Structure formats: C-alpha cells, structure tokens
Amino acid sequence: MPIEKNFNAAEAEQRIFAKWEAEDRFKAGANAKPGADSYCIVIPPPNVTGSLHMGHAFNNTLQDLLTRWRRMQGQDVLWQPGTDHAGIATQMVVERKLAEEGNISRREMGREAFLKRVWEWKEESGGTIMEQLRRLGASCDYSRERFTMDEGLSHAVLKVFVQLYNDGLIYRDKRLVNWDPHFETAISDLEVEQRDVQGKMWHFRYPLADGATYEYVEKDADGNETLRETRDYVTVATTRPETMLGDTGVAVHPDDERYKSIVGKDVILPLVGRRIPVVADEYPDPEQGSGAVKMTPAHDFNDFAVGKRQNLRMINIFDTTAHLKLKDEADFVEDVPASADLDEVLALDGLERFEGRKQVLAMMEARGLLDHIEDNPHTIPYGDRSGVVIEPYLTDQWFVDAETLAKPALAHVRNDDTSFVPKNWEKTYFHWLENIEPWCVSRQLWWGHQIPVWYGPDGEVFCEATAGEAAASAEKHYGKPVDLERDPDVLDTWFSSALWPFSTLGWPDDDAALKRYYPTSVLSTGFDIIFFWVARMMMFGLHFMKDQEGEPLVPFDTVYIHALVRDENGQKMSKSKGNVIDPLEIVDEYGADALRFTLTSMAAMGRDLKLATSRVEGYRNFGTKIWNAARFAEMNECAPVAGFDPNAVNETVNKWIVGETARVRESVDAALEAFRFNDAAAALYAHIWGVYCDWYLEFSKPLLQGDDGPAKDETRATAAWALDQCLIMLHPIMPFITEELWLVLSEDRAQPLIHTDWPAYTAAGMADAEADAQMDWLVKAIEAVRSVRAEMNVPPGAKIPLLVVEADETAKARLAGGDALLRRLARIASIDAAAEAPKGAVTLALEGATLCLPLADVIDIAAEKARLEKALGKVQKEIGGLEKKLANENFLAKAPEAVVAEQRERLTASQAEAEKLSAAAARIAELG
C-alpha cells in the first residue's frame, strides 16, 4: 500500500499510542535484554490542580526521550508515573470551584463532605493529566500509576512520620511560623515569597515610666557632640505600626552610649498603657533608625528571638485571619490600668490588620507621639499561593529536624553518589542545605495526610501509624482505656513528595520493584524545586533507604536540571498574564512530534527557554521532510533487506552514507549520555535533512533510476537501511511519525520501532575515508558550479558544458567517479578536458583541479569580475593572516606541531586557490 501523501498526525498518534499500550510496550522491563542494567526515572508528579502546561510537556519530553532511548538499548527500563495531591493548591482550587458554583463553603460543609468533593476533583484532574501525558507520547508504565494519597503511599507517609518521631527528628514546638491568613494555615519558609515594596518607616515616641528622664547625647564620627537634650521618651521605628499593640519591650544595644542610662527602666506603651522594660541586647544596630527597637515577640521573627533571650512576654494580637483580637485575650490587658485610651484601643477589636494600622497611626499622631515618617523601601513576605501578606504567628506546629537530615544529603552529593547536571546547581543545593532551618510540616488544612498523632486527656502525645495502635499505647501509658483526640492537621504536601522515589516503588509493603530500580537513574526537574523537592528526597531517601550492608542509598544517580519554559518575550507563563501556551493546542496544530522536537532542540538553553510557534512549525516541516524521504524510498523500491551488511557495500555513495550514519549515531549517543539533548536533535536534523535528503537521495537517483543490476540493488538496500537508521535514532524524539513509517515501509519487521534495537556501530568500523573524500570533493564541485550559475544568472534549466583545464590524478579519478552525479546535480551538458580556459570562461578553483565554465555568451563581465575580486579578497586576507602567523617564531616554537602543520596546509591551499582566482581575474580583465 503506497504511503499517504501526508502524515496525519492527529489520527496516527492516537492509533499508534493505543497499539503500543495494548501491546504493553511501556511496561517495566519491556524489551529488556537478559541481565540488562536497570534504568529508572520517577516522574515529577504533576499537581492534580488542573492540566499540564508547557513546562510539563518539556520535562516529560526529555524523560520520554531518555526512557525510549534506554529501552531501545535493551536496558531494564521503568518510567514511573503518578500525580501529587498538592495540598494547599488543590484545596484552593476546589474551594474556589465551590464558590463559583454557589455552593456552601468548606467550613459549612464539614471536613468529610469537603474531602469527598476534593476526591471527586482529583479523579477528574488526575485522569486528565494521564491522558495529556499520553497525547505527548509519554511512554511511562501507566499500569504503575501512583498518587501521593494512595493507600500504599499514605502508609509510607505514616511509617516515615512515626519513625522520624521515634528517632527524635520530628517534634512539636510552639514558635513563630509563617502564617497565611487567607488559608489560615502555617506554611514553610519556601512557600513565602519576598516582594519589594515602597514602604514607610514610622518613628514613635514611647514615654519613660514614672516620669523618668535622661540626657540624650548624639555624637558624630569624630566623637564631637552634635546633640544634647533631656528626654522623657525613647524613639523607636517600625514598618508595622499596628504591631505596637503587642509590644512587650524596647531593646537597645548594650554598647550604645545614648541609651545606657535607661536600660533596666520601663517605658509605658502608648495607647495601651502597658508597662514594658528597656532591655540591652546584641540585636539592635545602633547605626539603624534610632538605635532603639520596639519588641513584638509574638509577631516578628527577630523580636521573638530577642524576647526569648530577654524573657519578654509574648502577646498575640491577631486571630487566624489577621484581624485584631484584643478583647478576649487575657494577657493583652494583664497588668494594664483601665483608661480611655485603652478603651479606644479595645474598640479596634476585629479590625483587619491594615485598617488597624491606620487607626493606630491616627491615634499616635493625635497624641503627638508620631515623631516623623520616612520612606523605606523594604521587602514584605507574601504567601506564594494566596498572594496575601504573611503574618509571623505564634502557634504549635510540627517540625522536621532538617539540619540533621541535611548532613547526609550534603555528603552524598559532595562525593558524587548523586550528581547534578549542569554541575553548578550543586552550589545552590549546598548553600540551601548548609543554612537550613527546621521544616514546619504541619498544615491547618483538610486535604492531605492527617498527622498520625493522638492526644490524651492531659495532652500526652501518642504517635502511631493507626488509631488502634495509638489507643493501645495510650492504654499502656494510663493503665486504662482513654478517649484520644487526633491531631486535626495534615502534612505539607512536600512531605509525601519527599518519599516519591521509594514510595512509588512499593516501600514499605513490597520491595520487588524497589530492589530492581532503586536508586533510580535520573531525576529530571526544574531548578525552581531543588529546595522544595530534590533536597528533601535526598534527605528522606538517605534516611530510610539502605543497601544490604545498611549503607544509606541516594534516591537517584543524576539530577538533571532543565530550564523553565517562558513565552516568546521571556515572560513566565501564567494564567493571569494570559500568555500560557497550552501544549495540547500545539499538539493539535502541529503534532506531538513537532512539539517534542522543538522542546528537545531548545533544551540546552540556560535558565529560560523561550517558546515560539515558528520553531514548532519549522520542526513540523522536518517531519514532513522525512515523510517524503520515505515516500521516495518506497517509490523506488528501497525496501529493507534482511541480513543487509552495511560494511559490504561497493558503491562510493553507499559507502559514504554508511559512514555518515555511523558518525551521527556516535554523535547522538554522546549527546544523550551527556544530557545534551539539543545536540542530539541538531545532529539528527543536520544528518537527515542536510545529508540524507539533500545529498544522498540526490546521489542515489541515477543509480535507482538506472538499469537493473547489482549497483541498483545495493543502492536500494542501502537507502532503505540508512533511512531505517534515521527512524531508529529519531524515534526517542519523534516517536509517532517514525513508528508509523517503520511499520509502513516494511511488512516484516521483527518488532515495532519502539522495541527495535538501538545501533552500536562506529565510524571507525564503518566509514571509508576514500569514499568520504570523494564525496566531499564532489559536493564542493557541485556547489561551486551552482553558485556560479546563480550569480551569472544562467537559467536554472539550461545545461552547460564543463571544461577541465588542469587536474591531478586524484582529481581526475574523482571527476571520473562523480561524472554522472556532477552532470545531473550541477546540470552539466558535457565534461571535456581542455588545454587552457577559453576567453570569457568562468574558472572554479577546486582541490587538485581547475574547472571552467565557458559562459562567454551569457556572462556578465562586471558581475564575474566582482565575484572573483570578492573571492580573491577573502582568500588573500586569509593568506595574510596565515603568513603572519607562520612568520612568527614564537608561534613556530610554542604552538603544537599539529597546529603549525595545519596552518601550513591551509596556507598552501589558499595560495593555490588565489593563483587560480588571479588567473581567472586576469582573463576577465582581458575581456573587459
């Protein structure tokens, strides 16, 4: 059946993919050779918050490329797929959806009913994601799909939590955390994003208690007094005026002479009337602001630390939504005398924090306690999901002792058990782990793994994997059965992600896949989640996975860090900016292969990868090119020949394409081994389009269209073989069109392409130097003739004679061998020897020969003169450079011999060319 005129990507992709899947081509170990090495990639699980974006398409293309390549090599391959529950993000999506649908809120609905809705959403979204992966051609083992909240993975989470608790690496602590007032939950440092704002700094006066005064003296750098006055107040500065309601002290540096006399005294907190101490602490910087700092230990990380050192009270003034909460807080009015001001302050109860700020400022100003205001650019923390200002908030939370776990994670990258590609990302990784803070893992959310902790009546903690075990443990503790209450919080979504490389492989219940595939081979991900995910997988993997000797095992050999996909203008794609390119829209328009090739060929770029559809179009055309090459092969009966031996061909063109094929195979493998995906794509593009189609197929035409015989048979077989090799090597990048052609081109394939063996031949074993030289020479000759024809405006269809003026033996042989090809591809009517170039002929300087085209009747003398002068100028410039270099004794003495010899050769060749060009120029001059 003849090949269709065009490749119908939409139809073929679905059909081919369905067939692969039905035949179990993606299963773990499919196509593995006996005793093969294992090769495993765990997919970075997409969030079940919606659909895949271009970044997913990019990363999964690369993973699929590696997976298909290794599978064809016969390795025991597993690409493990799955999705992530993405706690806060998914809860947010479902809550928003409920609101849009006019439903009752999460709280009204209750935990159980709400979770049911989230699960419904998950089923839908998770299914969509897997379908999208299929559309891209991702050859993961879908039968092993996992979800972070699956039973097995949840079991792993519980086991890890309990063990870390028992190891003392998870603990509960009351401390300041980053609190998201929108979601009303704690979040980790990583989920906070600092934004620059043009803010203000307000300077307040806090009066000293008991009418005390002091001499306030300021000095300049030379110690000269610049100000001296008696003060009954101390000035403090703040960017957050409303927090003054929670102040419990004023701190000054112990060496700050200005304030030495008031250390130990008290000030009266304005508005509230609370009596708070002036303390000396290393924290305040005398150079900054007034040198005195108001302390709000319950709402500022620095103040919290000072407060702990100085035993300051911690007064919380906000509720969980960051509204002022003063009235019901016993400690807010503790020891504070009743006053009109206090009543006014208490009336602020329930105000949103920024409204509260306005009111506090107004009150301070009205009382003359606002000293001055200055502009102060600074950064403010925002929740990365909610986009609201984060509030440092004093709560009980669960923390992971990250510092302890970080040590092995650092060591095993330092010793290259795990390597980053590119290597420089290791620096980023080290820096973060070396300065790591405790990881707050509890979240006041509903969607996620509920913390396996139960509390007894007296608050005693029972950390067990199940309620039953907790009850048993409690009974043992109390000597009788008691009612336990489970911790309502869930874990940070990254907690379960951190287990992904081993939880998906069956740990802790089934270790078959774990034994086979752990440590995994490659993790491919973006640099934006090195901290969130990669570092934490390293920490947990090393803590929980051990080899038979009990030595820790890293989760992966290589971490490949890819760039982030942006739009044409370099902007990060986001829904709010409206610049999101949906990968499936591209797939619909150009086919998955074109998108995949585009993404692959852009993989080497630094941190940004700017996607333009013009490139996708170009690579779609590349697919068409191969398609047409296959049609040509079929039309000329170039069918694969069983037992074909590429080393046994006789025709020069065939020897040449065999060598070219071997060279590209080496390039592609070397590129993929080094994760230089774009190099692999570029090598294939250049080979298939620039070598196989542009030259080899053209060279083969005279043979294929000539008389039957051994040469024709050989060329048919070689053309088919070389095309097959192109399909094989291109398959990991463009799986669909290659598979389609593979099956269409021959009816008796041993295997579909996806399970066809990857070649291992080498140029050293297959290339023929003489054939290469012959063909290179011929290509140059054809190009030279074509160039002249175009510049002299010879009609494209016109056949012109060619005269060989002088030629050495090698050139003569090459000319004889390439006679038919030269005639055909350069449109030459005749090739004859001549003693000298006729008047008005154009001469071509080639290695070992001077060819000339007698174009006297068509020639534009001025144009030819210009052409020769230009060429001559170029050559002479090069000669000048080379002569200068070769005259330099230092160069001759110090440069490697090979380099010197090479330069000499180049000089000789250039001089020969210049001579020929000069002679030609002289002849033209005679005419003019």
Added chain:
RNA sequence: GGGCGCGUAGCUCAGUGGGAGAGCACUACGUUGACAUCGUAGGGGUCGCUGGUUCAAUCCCAGCCGCGCCCACCA
C-alpha cells in the same frame, strides 16, 4: 547584603584557546516525477566595553556597563 547566570546575525539562541554557527526572518531565482510544510543561490556579526594571561582570546582571568534570577531577620 550575599550568591548565581546572561550579553554572539534582524529575532530566538547553540558553540569553541588556533579557519564565526543553527532555526526562524530576509533577498533573488525555480512547477528538474520524494517533498512549495519544497529546492538552489545569497545578504547579514568589531562574538557588551576595557585591560591582562598566551605564540594565539569570541572562548581563560580581572574590572566596568547593561539585564535577569535565587537566597537573606535589618527595626
């Protein structure tokens, strides 16, 4: 405040201590039986600036200019 990265053709970007590259865009010509989603030929770059190392620098080093990102508790 620390750290990282980038500046090469009109655009997007590869690349290398010794002859400047690709894709797209552009120009001219072309219905040669695979392909106009194409073919042939061509134009276009002081490889950010300055200095240093070297026989030799677009490449290595230093400084500068411009741009981007990450980390960081400065009130």
